[in-house]
Amino acid sequence: MSISVVIAYHSGYGHTARQAQAVASGAESVPGVHADLRNVAVLDEPLWQALADAEAIIFGTPTYMGSQSAVFQAFAEASGQVWARQGWRDKLAAGFTTSAGVNGDKLNTLSSLTVFSAQHGMHWVSLGLPPGWLYSTTGEVDDLNRLGGFLGAMAQAPSDAGPDDAPPTADLRTAEHLGRRVAQVAVQMRQGRLVGAA
Ligand SMILES: Cc1cc2nc3c(=O)[nH]c(=O)nc-3n(C[C@H](O)[C@H](O)[C@H](O)COP(=O)(O)O)c2cc1C
Numbered sequence: 001m002s003i004s005v006v007i008a009y010h011s012g013y014g015h016t017a018r019q020a021q022a023v024a025s026g027a028e029s030v031p032g033v034h035a036d037l038r039n040v041a042v043l044d045e046p047l048w049q050a051l052a053d054a055e056a057i058i059f060g061t062p063t064y065m066g067s068q069s070a071v072f073q074a075f076a077e078a079s080g081q082v083w084a085r086q087g088w089r090d091k092l093a094a095g096f097t098t099s100a101g102v103n104g105d106k107l108n109t110l111s112s113l114t115v116f117s118a119q120h121g122m123h124w125v126s127l128g129l130p131p132g133w134l135y136s137t138t139g140e141v142d143d144l145n146r147l148g149g150f151l152g153a154m155a156q157a158p159s160d161a162g163p164d165d166a167p168p169t170a171d172l173r174t175a176e177h178l179g180r181r182v183a184q185v186a187v188q189m190r191q192g193r194l195v196g197a198a
Pocket residue numbers: 010011012013014015016017062063064065066067098099100101102103104105157158159
């Protein structure tokens with residue numbers, strides 16, 4: 001049976017949705033893993049069931065006013081019933097965000113996602129990439145992780161660029177990397193659980 005990695009995201013204008021698709025394509029590239037894209041604007045039973053069945057949940061939200069969007073926060077608060085029974089305990093967690101500013105206070109959004117995951121008793125998986133574009137001689141603006149995040153995948157979408165044009169390829173490749181990394185850890189986690197149960 002395939003291992004499920006759910007990408008639970010919100011996107012108001014389509015940019016974070018593109019980032020979410022890149023995360024999913026990275027996760028799906030790992031043999032034995034199924035990536036399941038879920039928009040948390042719809043809080044229905046299939047969403048909660050998919051999350052319950054997941055080995056890993058990768059949370060994604062645009063950065064609005066320096067933190068997660070209100071729609072994502074509504075999802076986080078609705079997860080209170082799952083929290084009460086620690087239903088996501090020991091699942092893997094990771095996160096990503098898009099904002100218009102190069103910095104844009106994206107770190108605050110990712111920090112908030114880590115706290116949310118910790119409240120659920122989940123294990124946070126970091127981005128696992130060195131910062132790109134770090135040296136003038138060997139780095140460039142198109143480097144993987146050009147925005148230099150560590151907690152999760154960051155992407156930038158200038159306010160006047162539609163989701164067909166932004167985030168740029170470097171940020172989408174960074175998102176893909178996060179999806180692949182989480183999926184690889186999910187496989188290791190599942191194998192470890194099977195050994196533990198034997
Ligand atoms: C209400 C609101 C608040 C925003 N706040 C920020 C912010 O704090 N920092 C930033 O860099 N961009 C901010 N933006 C810009 C969005 O992060 C940016 O447009 C992003 O691409 C939106 O992602 P989405 O298309 O998935 O909704 C804000 C946009 C809106 C609508």
